Amino acid sequence: QVRLVESGGGLAQAGDSLRLSCVASERSVSKLPMAWFRQAPGKEREFVAGISWSGSETVYAGSIKGRFIISRDNAKNTVRLQMNSLKPEDTAVYYCAALTVNYAAIKHYPNEYNVWGQGTQVTVSS
Numbered sequence: 001q002v003r004l005v006e007s008g009g010g011l012a013q014a015g016d017s018l019r020l021s022c023v024a025s026e027r028s029v030s031k032l033p034m035a036w037f038r039q040a041p042g043k044e045r046e047f048v049a050g051i052s053w054s055g056s057e058t059v060y061a062g063s064i065k066g067r068f069i070i071s072r073d074n075a076k077n078t079v080r081l082q083m084n085s086l087k088p089e090d091t092a093v094y095y096c097a098a099l100t101v102n103y104a105a106i107k108h109y110p111n112e113y114n115v116w117g118q119g120t121q122v123t124v125s126s
Contacts, residue, residue: 022096
């Protein structure tokens with residue numbers, strides 16, 4: 001089973017940028033759709049951005065569209081989330097997820113993904 005490890009979270013001020021990375025343990029991830037979700041305290045886990053196996057298709061939540069960019073480097077088994085113009089409401093634990101179905105379409109709901117990283121905390125102060 002592929003394993004995912006996130007990194008890059010931390011403290012930021014409003015307007016700053018952070019880049020999250022998710023490194024997979026197996027090259028098979030290059031055939032899988034992947035996504036970033038986030039979960040703030042007391043709230044449900046929500047979709048942030050998704051990317052197709054090839055990287056040719058991306059989908060974003062409306063709340064972050066135009067500020068965040070998802071990308072992947074299949075040669076390095078890595079998916080990234082570039083977060084710009086951060087806001088306090090972006091504060092959450094960010095999770096990387098994969099659906100282990102080769103060449104599947106991007107999914108939008110947590111229960112549609114079956115592999116998760118441990119999460120990385122992002123805290124944005126005003």
